[in-house]
Amino acid sequence: MICVILYPWIRRSPCVTSTSSIRLRKFCSRSIRTLVDSIVPLKPSPEFFKMSAVPEELGKIFQYVDKNKERFIERLRDVVRIPSVSSAPDKRDDVIAMVRVTEEKLKKLGAKTELCDVGTQKLSDGRTLRLPPVILAKLGDDPSKPTVLVYGHLDVQPAAKEDGWNTEPFDLTLSCDGKKLYGRGASDDKGPVMCWLNAIESYQNCDIDLPTNLKFVFEGMEESGSEGLEELLEAKRDSFFKGIHYVCISDNYWLGTRKPCLTYGLRGICYFFIEIECAVKDLHSGLYGGVLNEATSDLIHVLDSLLDRQGKIKIPDLQNDVLPVTDEEKELYKNIDFNVSEFKTEIGTNQLLHNEDKAKILMSRWRFPSLSIHGIEGAFAEEGSKTVIPRKVVGKFSIRIVPNMEPQKVEESVVKYLTSVWNKRGSNNKFKVYMTHGAKSWVSDVNHTNYTAARAAVRHVFNVEPDLTREGGSIPITINLEDVTGTNVILIPIGCCDDGAHSQNEKIDVLNYIEGSKLLAAYLYEIGNQHQKS
Numbered sequence: 074m075i076c077v078i079l080y081p082w083i084r085r086s087p088c089v090t091s092t093s094s095i096r097l098r099k100f101c102s103r104s105i106r107t108l109v110d111s112i113v114p115l116k117p118s119p120e121f122f123k124m125s126a127v128p129e130e131l132g133k134i135f136q137y138v139d140k141n142k143e144r145f146i147e148r149l150r151d152v153v154r155i156p157s158v159s160s161a162p163d164k165r166d167d168v169i170a171m172v173r174v175t176e177e178k179l180k181k182l183g184a185k186t187e188l189c190d191v192g193t194q195k196l197s198d199g200r201t202l203r204l205p206p207v208i209l210a211k212l213g214d215d216p217s218k219p220t221v222l223v224y225g226h227l228d229v230q231p232a233a234k235e236d237g238w239n240t241e242p243f244d245l246t247l248s249c250d251g252k253k254l255y256g257r258g259a260s261d262d263k264g265p266v267m268c269w270l271n272a273i274e275s276y277q278n279c280d281i282d283l284p285t286n287l288k289f290v291f292e293g294m295e296e297s298g299s300e301g302l303e304e305l306l307e308a309k310r311d312s313f314f315k316g317i318h319y320v321c322i323s324d325n326y327w328l329g330t331r332k333p334c335l336t337y338g339l340r341g342i343c344y345f346f347i348e349i350e351c352a353v354k355d356l357h358s359g360l361y362g363g364v365l366n367e368a369t370s371d372l373i374h375v376l377d378s379l380l381d382r383q384g385k386i387k388i389p390d391l392q393n394d395v396l397p398v399t400d401e402e403k404e405l406y407k408n409i410d411f412n413v414s415e416f417k418t419e420i421g422t423n424q425l426l427h428n429e430d431k432a433k434i435l436m437s438r439w440r441f442p443s444l445s446i447h448g449i450e451g452a453f454a455e456e457g458s459k460t461v462i463p464r465k466v467v468g469k470f471s472i473r474i475v476p477n478m479e480p481q482k483v484e485e486s487v488v489k490y491l492t493s494v495w496n497k498r499g500s501n502n503k504f505k506v507y508m509t510h511g512a513k514s515w516v517s518d519v520n521h522t523n524y525t526a527a528r529a530a531v532r533h534v535f536n537v538e539p540d541l542t543r544e545g546g547s548i549p550i551t552i553n554l555e556d557v558t559g560t561n562v563i564l565i566p567i568g569c570c571d572d573g574a575h576s577q578n579e580k581i582d583v584l585n586y587i588e589g590s591k592l593l594a595a596y597l598y599e600i601g602n603q604h605q606k607s
């Protein structure tokens with residue numbers, strides 16, 4: 074039996090009605106009316122009136138997900154509560170707690186889990202800190218089924234109410250209209266990790282055999298360069314990472330807010346620290362100002378040498394390896410659903426470096442390198458007017474790198490250039506520049522069954538053909554997962570572009586979280602279905 078479910082992919086506020094939304098409701102069964110009532114089209118699309126034939130088993134799973142929406146939201150609330158900030162040494166126990174809580178959840182689903190020690194981390198002040206263990210887990214071992222490896226991360230970026238959050242960042246808060254869930258990690262990446270658990274639970278409680286075996290790698294250091302993980306992958310290359318047919322990562326975002334996409338590329342990242350020291354202790358600027366080169370002004374000079382006003386990276390040779398844009402590639406950008414003015418509104422700017430040119434904006438985000446300055450450790454940054462000369466400051470910046478760029482080569486160019494800038498400065502202060510972590514970019518083959526299965530899954534849930542996108546952010550371990558398993562990797566984003574990952578008021582839309590749980594269930598279904606044929 075085929076069960077018919079209709080999901081439009083374009084959403085707007087429920088107070089707006091249109092002819093098409095009225096027609097849509099006429100088509101809907103009572104069981105899905107509640108959801109559809111909160112979804113009305115922004116513009117008519119040919120896809121909109123097409124009925125998606127959802128296989129019966131998936132239909133049952135989708136209904137289960139809808140019925141358990143509140144409980145699934147509580148599941149996310151439970152983990153957002155844990156401030157698992159990997160970059161903060163004082164939050165390391167919380168990262169470990171988050172790892173343990175997730176391990177328990179996997180065990181409850183019947184997975185066999187292992188917590189792998191990945192050693193220690195050396196901090197910039199010389200201290201060493203134990204790295205959080207990595208979860209390796211397996212669910213199912215049926216040789217007749219394909220095996221999917223799922224990767225996700227349990228750590229988050231720092232967040233504090235004082236940074237400008239409207240709610241407590243570690244207390245998942247539902248917006249008044251019931252549509253958005255605010256909290257650090259809601260979208261990056263605790264929400265998507267919980268979507269996997271929701272999807273598996275749904276299969277089990279509907280008494281439907283999981284179509285694939287599953288393996289999981291859940292780590293707690295992704296936001297800090299996945300330290301220790303590459304070595305673990307190598308150590309387990311011939312054991313845990315053997316016999317994997319597909320790799321799936323849900324840790325990025327839709328390009329817009331209305332249309333789902335699948336992602337086949339990531340930029341890499343090279344993260345740098347510049348340390349400058351001018352004294353043995355902080356100094357009173359009234360007593361010592363004017364008698365020494367101050368570390369902060371030296372640092373600002375050095376940081377300012379990195380970029381020009383047009384955002385062009387000034388480091389010589391850095392861009393030499395960037396591949397030229399081909400005509401074929403230019404074509405790909407034309408059909409992508411990306412609205413420049415919505416993008417500007419989302420950021421809150423009316424001036425971009427590339428004005429209104431959609432392709433140039435996307436290429437700058439996906440296939441050209443960029444350099445960003447993140448902050449200065451040690452500089453006075455609180456309220457008030459403290460009159461201090463900081464004794465030591467550490468400037469932090471990163472370069473997003475693209476195919477054909479090598480982290481080691483980038484490091485050499487950066488160190489050579491900044492050393493020459495420093496030498497010309499002629500300051501007597503202590504200067505040091507080094508790369509803290511470097512990760513390569515990744516681009517995948519979209520013709521693989523991994524992608525055709527995911528496309529079918531998107532059609533089952535959203536009734537639309539997804540855009541194929543690249544991602545400007547980085548997931549450092551992706552390329553290593555591809556290498557160690559020897560198979561294709563796909564990124565299936567769950568959240569929207571406006572989720573505010575790494576920013577204030579991070580959120581995930583309830584719709585994305587709930588439909589995302591269905592999407593991952595549908596992806597497993599389609600892998601099971603299409604694997605036989607491939």
Ligand SMILES: C[C@H](N)C(=O)N[C@@H](Cc1c[nH]cn1)C(=O)O
Binds near residue numbers: 262296344545549
């Ligand atoms: C795209 C992913 N959700 C993400 O946010 N990745 C981080 C990874 C990272 C690497 N070094 C520091 N953070 C990112 O792209 O910034």
Ligand SMILES: [Zn+2]
Binds near residue numbers: 226324
């Ligand atoms: Zn992430």
Ligand SMILES: [Zn+2]
Binds near residue numbers: 230261296574575
């Ligand atoms: Zn992140």
